[in-house]
Amino acid sequence: MKLSQIFTKTTKTHPADAESVNARLLVQAGFVHQEMAGVYSWLPLGLRVLNKVEGIIREEMNLLGASEVRMTSLQPKENWLKTGRWDTFDVLFKVPSQTGKEYALGSSHEEIVTPLVGAYVKSYKDLPVAVYQIQTKFRDELRAKSGVLRGREFGMKDLYSFHSSQEDLDAFYARVAKAYMRIFARCGLDVKMVEASGGNFSKKNSHEFQVHTDAGEDMIFTCENCNFGQNTEVATVKEGDVCPICGGVLNLKKGVEVGNIFDLGMKYTVPFELGYTDSAGSRSPVYMGCYGIGTTRLVGSIVEALHDERGMMWPREVAPFAVHLVSLSSRDEEMNARIMSSVMELYENLQSAGYEVLWDDRDASAGEKLADADLIGIPLRILVSEKTLRENSVEWKERGVSEVKLVSVEDILQAIEVFKK
Ligand code: ATP
Ligand code: MG
Numbered sequence: 001m002k003l004s005q006i007f008t009k010t011t012k013t014h015p016a017d018a019e020s021v022n023a024r025l026l027v028q029a030g031f032v033h034q035e036m037a038g039v040y041s042w043l044p045l046g047l048r049v050l051n052k053v054e055g056i057i058r059e060e061m062n063l064l065g066a067s068e069v070r071m072t073s074l075q076p077k078e079n080w081l082k083t084g085r086w087d088t089f090d091v092l093f094k095v096p097s098q099t100g101k102e103y104a105l106g107s108s109h110e111e112i113v114t115p116l117v118g119a120y121v122k123s124y125k126d127l128p129v130a131v132y133q134i135q136t137k138f139r140d141e142l143r144a145k146s147g148v149l150r151g152r153e154f155g156m157k158d159l160y161s162f163h164s165s166q167e168d169l170d171a172f173y174a175r176v177a178k179a180y181m182r183i184f185a186r187c188g189l190d191v192k193m194v195e196a197s198g199g200n201f202s203k204k205n206s207h208e209f210q211v212h213t214d215a216g217e218d219m220i221f222t223c224e225n226c227n228f229g230q231n232t233e234v235a236t237v238k239e240g241d242v243c244p245i246c247g248g249v250l251n252l253k254k255g256v257e258v259g260n261i262f263d264l265g266m267k268y269t270v271p272f273e274l275g276y277t278d279s280a281g282s283r284s285p286v287y288m289g290c291y292g293i294g295t296t297r298l299v300g301s302i303v304e305a306l307h308d309e310r311g312m313m314w315p316r317e318v319a320p321f322a323v324h325l326v327s328l329s330s331r332d333e334e335m336n337a338r339i340m341s342s343v344m345e346l347y348e349n350l351q352s353a354g355y356e357v358l359w360d361d362r363d364a365s366a367g368e369k370l371a372d373a374d375l376i377g378i379p380l381r382i383l384v385s386e387k388t389l390r391e392n393s394v395e396w397k398e399r400g401v402s403e404v405k406l407v408s409v410e411d412i413l414q415a416i417e418v419f420k421k
Helices: 019-030 044-063 077-083 111-116 166-187 296-304 332-354 366-376 386-390 410-421
Strands: 032-036 039-042 073-077 093-096 102-105 128-140 153-163 189-197 208-211 216-223 230-232 250-265 275-277 283-285 287-294 325-329 356-362 382-385 395-397 404-408
Touching: 019 032, 019 296, 019 410, 039 044, 039 366, 044 073, 044 153, 044 166, 044 296, 044 386, 073 077, 073 111, 073 189, 077 102, 077 111, 111 128, 111 153, 111 382, 153 166, 153 189, 153 296, 166 189, 166 250, 166 287, 189 250, 208 230, 208 296, 250 296, 287 296, 325 366, 332 356, 332 382, 332 410, 356 404, 382 386, 386 395, 395 410, 404 410
Parallel strands: 189 230, 325 356, 325 382
Antiparallel strands: 032 039, 073 102, 093 102, 128 153, 153 287, 189 208, 208 250, 216 230, 216 250, 250 287, 275 283, 382 395, 395 404
16 A cells, blocks of 8 residues: 555654553554544554454364354343343443434343343253454543553454353363463463453353563552463452462562453353253253454554554564565655665555555655654665665565665565574
């Protein structure tokens, strides 16, 4: 894609939410646009990142054997009354209709998915079931001030699983935990799985997936040696304690919760009478788990964890493009024509070879183009100018690496092939 075709522009001005690094960089680079507190539109470059994150999640969910659905955002009040959450879920948006009726705006989908699955599951032969969706959620958050980390409208992947036994649920829960760790690793993040309370959902088994960054609102105990971790909200350990698993040193760090998994037990299946008939013909309630990932928060967390003073630094799998191609014009007309034909050929060759290329074809200064390349944060920058062409080369620069080198035009495809691995 040519940068001149994208309608957004980079900007030097800070948004109102400037204390948050992710909001500042995402807005300045034209990845998102703030509509009001906690509500963002996703623009071409930002949407490409979000789509890639969602693609990774979708792949891993499908590997678990879960099927994708899209449930409704407008939800019946009766369902929320049935679980008692109409009055207890503090951030629930309640929407009045002109008919006098009220609805809930989807902040989570237990109230929809449980009766939905109940319409199809009758016997043990119908279980297990796992369904997920990637969808916009709404929550009436009071503290919507951390950019896309805490929105009032935000993206979430929510997976729900239904089982005929606790053992089956436990086994699936463990598989989801592993899939989550793969998802976050593919997004370039070092994530710790920590014990959590279960908050609004249940008092049973629950784990959070925490990215360490100072933008985090949670305080997490993590062990230096082993995998032990606990959210301080529920911790059985306190400052100064050693790790209860290995005796190692416990650190207290700030974290952002990018995912959360819960063993819900029968909390929702009992009120919705979701049961099954076992092989002996007797009825029992179904065991249920739910598993969330904040997709838009995940993008914001990547920015928080991976940036420098110049801008964002996208990991390869989620970068909006693989290559940022920069052409610098020359004052000499003949040379300029050579630069243009050479960069156009490179642009087409790279795309034919299957690479996603963002070509900065704007009529802008070298300084502006290079600063924007750093801000946008694509992992590889390739520059064509009078200077490089005199050497029949292009300039190769990896984001986050200070070394700049010349690579000959003939070798460029091969070099990218190696870089991508
Ligand atoms: P938090 O404690 O941060 O308010 P939560 O525990 O209420 O989040 P869950 O109900 O577990 O959130 O939702 C699943 C995931 O959705 C969270 O792990 C988080 O990544 C994401 N998420 C929750 N609330 C928001 C929000 N307001 N904005 C963006 N992402 C969110
Ligand atoms: Mg949570």
